[in-house]
Structures are given as structure tokens and as C-alpha cells.
Amino acid sequence: MPLLTVTDVTLTFGGLNALSHVSMTFEEGLITSIIGPNGAGKTSLLNCISGFYHPTRGDITFGEHDLSLAYFSPHQVSVLGIARAFQNLELFSGMSVLDNLLLARHQNLKYNLLQALVYFGKASRIEAENRAYVEEVIDFMELEPYRHKIVGNLSYGVQKRVEVARALTLGPKLLLLDEPMAGMNIEEKEDMVRFIGDIQQERDITVALIEHDLGIVMDISDQIYVLDFGELIGSGTPEEVANNPKVIEAYIGEE
Amino acid sequence: MSANRWLATGNYYSSYKEEQRIFSTHSDRLIFTLFLLSLFIWPLFLDLSSKYMLVIDNILVAIIAVLGLNLLTGFAGLISIGHAAFVGVGAYTVASFSTVIGDNHVFLTHWWPLVILIAGLVGAVFGAFVGLPSFRLRHLYLLMATLSFQIIFQWAINFSSFFNQGQTIFVPRVYWLTGKVMRKEHYLFWYYVILVVIVLFGFGIRNLLRTRHGRCLVAVRDNDRAADAMGMHPGLTKVYAFALSGFLAGVAGALHAYLYRGVGFESFTLHHSIVYLAMAIVGGMGTLNGSFWGPAAIQILELQVENLAEKAGHLFPSNMNLATALRPLTFGLVIVLFLMFEPRGIANWWRIVRSYVKLWPFRY
Ligand SMILES: Nc1ncnc2c1ncn2[C@@H]1O[C@H](COP(=O)(O)OP(=O)(O)O)[C@@H](O)[C@H]1O
């Protein structure tokens, strides 16, 4: 059953089509990857799904919601259960890892301003509960040594991991990962591949992955979509995509 | 396992509740309690003249205002150069009551805590209103909104007869359990009132900062795209920051009105807005205790400048007021020096001293 359906989406920036007539489905519980050369429109598509952009035409259906409506902004999409890790780090760099993750619990901290001012009873109890939730994610993503470190001072690879951890902390049904392994060394990439597998299998989260490393993509994806110049040029299982002449042409043409 | 909570040389916690505590060791809490106690009892032993009592009261009022500015500028990253106008809104709320219902009405003389609270709420409403452009605009444009508010405020006060064209509007003496607060105990009385307000607000804000309602401020400062993706409405959060800051400014203004027993526009000019900003910068942006250091340091500096001007005054032609010239000059210089050499303010010196003491006796 598709968790998210993108139907005939077109996104135009002053005459340039970043996306034209793109349709995709993201099946529940699977890892769906989007590949394509730089500037193909991959990030733009995620931006449409997470409410940063609104498509010029087309629908994006998630449950009974149409996310293509101008009414949906990122904070509303995040509440519905779609979390996003950004391609270029978008962390709260002046805060600790812990506070970064706690911020993702924002909508789950249900106490009011007065209770917060007093910080006795309800506010303090709910904070402690959510702290436990965050600690579980910290464990899962193996971030224990960095818990109290300021994010801006951490290495790039660790920051990427914090970015994914923060998205997980939202407790999403669908996780959008935009090049989570870019700029990492082999060891860090392997860790991230393992994390993504665990996210899908142990946490039952549907994953949409953008990644350049074709080896990894072929290895872990259930379904692959190929974008080129904003157009969908191929889709299917890893074998189908690997044998698709249009895809081969696009990738070899790029070299 | 229970760690020694008197003499911890590191951080050990065995539950998340424990880690939430404001004071991590008993000795921290004891020292703080003693310090607080001494603030309340020193007037019993030391009889300061009204002049110095007023200086101290002034510092305390400024602390409340700067707490508000620091939340807005230091924590939420929204620079305001109209903070004095928000303080003015609070003061003129009291003045308006005085004008409308008479300056001896029981509401003003007996229900003054309520009046002060209302002044805070009016400040919050004005704050939220001025912050509305943050739905669309950022950074410099928002700064212009606060500057415009400052200008409009001054203009509105100066040109309207309701506000007595900016001339002093009288505010009555108040009553307390022991009766009317007379001239002799006026400054001492307000010292205690303001001190209590600061303690309440200080703890309130400290609490706020470890909850969602405080973290969201820092989130929109650090990265408002990410804040959006994490479920915060960036525009609304900024409006909330403005309201919070306006509330504290409003309360400070009302206290100022009662303390001076009158309200005139000359206490809420652009110059004062810049002084508040200087206090926040010198104290330390984005730190709670910076809001305490800054006002004290700047007020003392201001006294020194005045003394100096008085001493050097006879060297210059008498029609030249040296203090007026020196003041903006020193403030400008102090702001620039701090921004260049200690952008984290006096609070950073305090932090260094504390971490040194905490590791004692294991120095390295
Ligand atoms: N906000 C924007 N304004 C104008 N053009 C944009 C904007 N965002 C993306 N684009 C354009 O859309 C195209 C696709 O970009 P992007 O989605 O980032 O590609 P990818 O993530 O596949 O590398 C690029 O040509 C880019 O310049």
C-alpha cells in the first residue's frame, strides 16, 4: 500500500522546470531511492513533499492529505509524520546534540506557558519522558559520546548523523533522507547504511532516500526512481533500473 | 549509587529528573541562597542615602528590561533598537490610568501589583504587534520595524495632549500593609518590590529556557528553516519572542513610573534603547546572568562618566555640557570594545571563574 503518492507534479522556477510531470509512489515499509545527476530535481521533490515548495501542478497524497496545497507548510507536514534530513546541514549549530533532538519533540511536549514557567509537576514530568525518548534515539544512532557537545564543533560525518537522528526523533512514519552519506568516509558510509537498514526494519519507518553512490543504492533499495533534468526517465527494482537503456545513457552521458 | 551532592567535581546524574535541576550541587544552591538572602537583609544594616538607593533601584529596573531584551536579541536573535519604547508603553499604561481615573484612585494606590501586571500585558500586546512583520521579514527589516516603533512612540507621546505632550504625568504614592509608603521609605520599599519581581522573573525565565517555550527561541535564532521542519512555526515563535520581551519591558516601565512617581517621555528615547542594547551586549547576549551584569556595569560606568564630566567641567566653557557629549561616546566605545574583544560579555568571565571553582581542587 502506498504511504505517499506523487502524481504528475510539475515545479517551475521562472520558466525553468525543476520537475515536470513526475509521478512516484512510496510503498509503506520499504526503502525507495531517488537517483539522478546534480540539478535533476531530487531535492526540489523533497522540498515539495515537506512543504518548503508547493508544486505548480500536481498532487502529493499522504493519507487523506494533499500536501501540494499552499496551506501545508513544513511545520504542519512534520506533525503529520514526515521527517526530513537536509542535504546541506541545517542543524541548530549553537546547541548541544541533546537540545537539537529535544527540539524535534516540540510538538509532543504538551504543557502550556504557565506550567513551563513554574516547571513543577506536569512540565518537568513531560520533559523527563521526552528526554527518555531522545536518549533511546541517541542510543540507536550511537551518539552517546556527543550528547552534551555543541553540534557546530562536531565533525561533518557526526553532524550528518545528528541530522538523521533529529529527524528520527520526530517519530515519523516517513523519513526523507537527502544524501545522508555525502562527504563521508567509507567507514562512516557503512555505519549509515546499517542505520538506514535498522530504521526500516526495527523502527518500521518508510524511507525515501536520495543518494549518489549507486552501489549502495542498488544494495539497499526496494524501489528506485531515476530523475534527469526534472523528468522521470526510469523506475523499478534495482535490476530493472540497472538494465534500463535510458538510465544507462543518462549516467554514461554524464561522465 | 548516590554521588556526593555537596562537592561534585564533575557531572554525575542517575535520572533525567536529577539532571533537570537548576543547581547541580548542594553547595551551589547554598551559596546562591545566601547571596539572595544578603540582597534582602543588607538594607537593615546599611542606611544608604536616597541618591544611591535610587541608583540601585534604577539598576534593578534596568535588569528587568534587559532580561526582556536579552530574550529577544540574545536568545531569539532578533535585534531591537526600540526597547525603551516598550518600557515606555508600560510606564504610559500607568500614566494613562492616572490621567483617566485620577492620580489618587485606589486602583493606582492599592491595586498597584495588578496595575504593574496590566502594564506588562499591554507591553506584550505592543510587542506582538511590532513583531508581526516577522511573518514575512527577517534581520535588518525587522530591526527597522523596532526603530519605527521607537520613532512613532516618541512622536505619539510628544504630540498628544492625552499624554501631556511628553511632560511629566504624576503617579501617586502607593499603600502597603503598613499604610501609605512615605518619602523616607519610598526607595527602600520599591527596592524590595523590584527585587521580588526580579527573583520571580529570574526563576521563571530559567525554567522557561529548559522547556519547549524557551528552546524554540534559540531554534529560530540558529536556523529557522530547521525550526520549521521540526514543527515550530518560525513566524509565530518570533512574534511570541517579541511579546515576551514586551511583557518584561512593560513591567519594567510600570515599576519605573511608580519609582519616579511620574512619567515623562525623556526616559524612553532612542538613546535609552541603545543603552539597553549596550547593557545586554556588555552583560552577555544569550545568557541569563548577563542580564544582571550588564545593567550594573553600565550604570556604574554612567556614574563615573558623570563624575568625570563634573570634575573636568570647569576646564571647558560653561555653556558646553561635557556629560552630554561624553555619554554617547563612552557607550559607543564600550559596545565596540566588547563586540571586538569579549562578544560573550561579562557573563563569560563569570563562566570561567565558575568552571575553575567547580574543578577545584583538581586544577590543570
Ligand atoms: N529556489 C529555487 N529557485 C530557483 N531555482 C531552483 C530553486 N531550487 C532549485 N532550483 C533549480 O532546480 C533544479 C533542481 O535542483 P535540485 O532539486 O536542488 O537538484 P538535485 O537535488 O537533484 O541536485 C536546479 O536547476 C536548481 O537550480
Ligand SMILES: [Mg+2]
Ligand atoms: Mg540535491
